[in-house]
Amino acid sequence: MREVVQETIRRYRMLEPGQTVGIAVSGGADSMALLDVMAGLAADWRWAVKVLHVNHLLRGEESEQDQRFVEDQARRYGFPLRVERRPVPSDQNLEEAARHIRLDFFRRLIGAGEVDRVATGHTRSDQAETVLFRLLRGSGTAGLAGIRPVTSDGMVRPFLSVSRAQVLEYLTERQLPWREDSSNQNEGFARNRIRRRWLPELAAENPSLEETLARTADWAREEEGFWTEYLRAALATVARDAAGAAILPVEALTALPRAAARRLVRATAAEIKGDLRGLTLEHVDRMVAMAEGPEGHDRMQAPGLDVVRSFSWIRFARPEPPQSRDFSIPLPDSGRVPLPGGGVLRLELTESERAGDCVYNDGVGRLDWFRLARPLLVRNWRPGDQYQPAGRSAASKIKSLFQESRVPLWERRSWPVVTAGPVIAWSRRFGPEAGCCASPESAKVLKIWEEPVSGRTAPDLLAAGETEVA
Numbered sequence: 001m002r003e004v005v006q007e008t009i010r011r012y013r014m015l016e017p018g019q020t021v022g023i024a025v026s027g028g029a030d031s032m033a034l035l036d037v038m039a040g041l042a043a044d045w046r047w048a049v050k051v052l053h054v055n056h057l058l059r060g061e062e063s064e065q066d067q068r069f070v071e072d073q074a075r076r077y078g079f080p081l082r083v084e085r086r087p088v089p090s091d092q093n094l095e096e097a098a099r100h101i102r103l104d105f106f107r108r109l110i111g112a113g114e115v116d117r118v119a120t121g122h123t124r125s126d127q128a129e130t131v132l133f134r135l136l137r138g139s140g141t142a143g144l145a146g147i148r149p150v151t152s153d154g155m156v157r158p159f160l161s162v163s164r165a166q167v168l169e170y171l172t173e174r175q176l177p178w179r180e181d182s183s184n185q186n187e188g189f190a191r192n193r194i195r196r197r198w199l200p201e202l203a204a205e206n207p208s209l210e211e212t213l214a215r216t217a218d219w220a221r222e223e224e225g226f227w228t229e230y231l232r233a234a235l236a237t238v239a240r241d242a243a244g245a246a247i248l249p250v251e252a253l254t255a256l257p258r259a260a261a262r263r264l265v266r267a268t269a270a271e272i273k274g275d276l277r278g279l280t281l282e283h284v285d286r287m288v289a290m291a292e293g294p295e296g297h298d299r300m301q302a303p304g305l306d307v308v309r310s311f312s313w314i315r316f317a318r319p320e321p322p323q324s325r326d327f328s329i330p331l332p333d334s335g336r337v338p339l340p341g342g343g344v345l346r347l348e349l350t351e352s353e354r355a356g357d358c359v360y361n362d363g364v365g366r367l368d369w370f371r372l373a374r375p376l377l378v379r380n381w382r383p384g385d386q387y388q389p390a391g392r393s394a395a396s397k398i399k400s401l402f403q404e405s406r407v408p409l410w411e412r413r414s415w416p417v418v419t420a421g422p423v424i425a426w427s428r429r430f431g432p433e434a435g436c437c438a439s440p441e442s443a444k445v446l447k448i449w450e451e452p453v454s455g456r457t458a459p460d461l462l463a464a465g466e467t468e469v470a
Contacts, residue, residue, distance in 0.1 A: 001170045005037050005158045012149040014156035015117055020048040022082075022106065022115035025073065027053075027066045027179035030121030032073070033167045034159055036176055038119060039077050050115055051081045054102045056088050059182060066179050073177075082109065095191065096277075103155075110154040122147050122157045125164035128213035129194050132202075138281070142266065145224050146217035163210060227263050231256075234264050238271070242342040245317035245410070246272050250309070253291035261288045269305055272316045278303030290314060297409055310408035317410070325413050328379040333446070337378060341414025344451040345378055349444060365432040369444035372436060373421025381415040387424035388434045401430050418448060 009015055023038055025031040035051065042049050051074040055067045067083060074081040084105040088097045106118040127146050134143040149157050159167070171178060184192060203209045237252045246268050253261045265287045270276050283302040290298045290309040298309040306319045327340045337345040349369065381398050388395040402412055407429075418426040425436040426448050432438075438445040 001033070001162065001166065002037050002040055004161055006041060008149070008161045009041075009156075009158050012156075014119075014150055014158060015045065015047070018046045019116040020050065020114070022050045022052045022109055022118040023079075024052050024054075024102070024106065024118055024120045025070050026121075026181070027069045027073075028121070028181055029171055029178040030123055030126075030159065030164070030167055032176055032178040033170050034119060034121040035073065035077065036174065037170075038158070039079070049077075049079045051077070051079045052084075052106065052109065052115075052118065053081065054084045054086065054105055056098050056101065057085065058088060058094075058098075062182060066181075069177075069179055082114070103153075106155065107153050117154050117156050119156050119158055121159055123159045123162050123164050123167060124214045125195075125210055127160055127217050128210040129191060129199060131213040131217050132199065133191060133194055140266075140281070141220040141223045142263075142276070144216060144220035146214075146220070148221065160214075227260070231260060231264055231267065234260070235267060238268055241315075241410075243317065244272075245315050248314045248316070250291045250295075250312045250314060253288060253314070258288065261291070268316050269302070269307075272318060273304040275304075279305070287314070308408075308410055310410065311406045313408055315408065315410050326380055326382070327414070328377050331376040331378055331418065336451075339378070339414065339416055339450075340380070343416075345416060345418075346447075346449050346451060348447045350447060351444065363449050365426045365448040366438040366442075367420075367425055367432050367436045367446045367448065368438045368442040369446050370442075371420075372425060372446065373423065375421070376425075377419050378416050379419060381412060381417050381427070385417065385424060387417075387427070389427070389430045390432050390434045390437045392434065398424075398427060398430070401427075405429065416450075 015021060021038065021042075023031075023035050025035050038047070038049060041047070051070065053067060053070040055063050057063055059066075067085075071081060071083075084101075086101050086105070088094055088101065109115050110118065130146040131144055134146070137143070147157060147160065148155075149160050170176075184195075199209070206212070234252050234256060237249055239247045241247055248264075248268055253264060256264060262281075262284050265284050266276060266279070269279055269284075269287075273279070279302055283300075283305075286300050286302075287307055290300065290307070291314060293309070295311060296309075297311075300307050301319065304318065306317050308315045308317075325340070329337060331337060331345075331347060333349045334347050337347070339345055383399065384397070385399075386395050386397040389401075398415075398417070401407075402415075407415075416428050417424050420436060423433065423436070425433045428450065432448075
């Protein structure tokens with residue numbers, strides 16, 4: 001057993017000599033075998049070992065007995081112990097929520113530097129169950145890759161080449177104790193039905209089924225590795241705006257074969273959503289179809305995602321709760337005014353010799369102080385707003401200016417305009433109103449500009465190359 005595990009560790013470069021390794025121990029057979037094997041390898045690899053246990057408080061006294069058992073085993077092996085006592089929220093999927101709690105605990109320990117890696121007792125049998133479970137749910141190759149030997153957040157699975165039957169044989173031969181979790185008998189959980197009924201029935205027809213499913217996971221994982229490299233350049237075009245949403249140029253999708261476009265959409269969605277749960281092939285194809293359609297505006301929602309097409313960009317964001325985006329803020333003569341939705345408006349009242357004229361190519365609007373009615377406010381753009389920007393021969397609706405300048409829908413929501421009494425005196429990007437414009441004869445000038453915000457707009461982000469790989 002130790003030789004097989006050691007070979008698995010070397011093959012996938014799971015651990016290095018001298019590291020501090022956390023061993024996730026529930027008290028069950030797999031985790032107790034893992035603890036014993038890793039303890040036997042620790043001296044040769046110069047590992048410092050810590051035992052990690054999570055008590056979900058789900059089974060009353062049985063859970064407490066599990067914890068006491070693990071505490072006894074940690075003392076027997078002479079390893080320090082870290083215990084997390086954390087119940088599972090009652091309004092969530094039990095298995096999923098418990099898994100997230102454990103992963104959060106392990107990641108916190110790694111992030112704090114208490115351990116370098118956390119080893120879990122997932123076996124080849126667990127891999128087979130996972131592949132079959134995801135196959136039944138209609139997963140693509142990313143899902144069929146199953147349990148990964150090494151994850152980017154520091155989880156390692158040294159037992160992935162070992163079957164559950166081998167684990168039980170090892171424990172029996174060495175007369176090692178373990179605990180049985182009564183919830184593993186509950187066939188209300190799909191994974192338990194797969195383990196207890198479906199896999200044994202299928203294995204009766206194909207005795208090598210477990211190994212076959214595990215090889216499928218290896219094949220799918222290698223396929224995913226290829227696609228990740230293939231899509232690297234396309235992933236680099238995924239930008240982030242100030243709100244943390246991902247913005248993807250339409251041509252990044254339309255230039256790819258459909259199979260690759262699907263993967264780019266899935267990767268972008270996973271980056272924003274944090275996972276792919278609830279995201280079906282129909283959702284993915286709908287997103288790809290948004291890119292393939294004629295230029296314009298489109299929108300769809302999927303579990304945990306709000307996807308909007310506007311002009312040449314598609315934006316992936318988390319859904320926002322329904323709320324009014326209207327705002328109206330009184331303006332000082334000079335100072336900084338934070339804007340809802342991000343950004344800061346700057347104002348400075350100056351004398352005429354510093355006024356210059358109304359040229360807006362430096363991003364600073366210059367308004368004649370004595371032409372401005374009161375009150376002075378900054379508010380969001382609203383349907384029907386119109387004014388005559390300096391240099392234009394007539395008034396235009398701001399909505400028309402959006403279209404002309406190809407401002408995406410999501411950037412319009414909190415678009416700031418400055419009003420002087422009943423008129424619009426200034427607007428983001430489009431500048432001062434012609435009738436309020438400063439001139440060399442102006443006695444006092446109000447200068448208005450916005451502090452730069454990295455990633456404020458999709459066009460600016462992509463043009464500047466300020467991108468972040470999803």
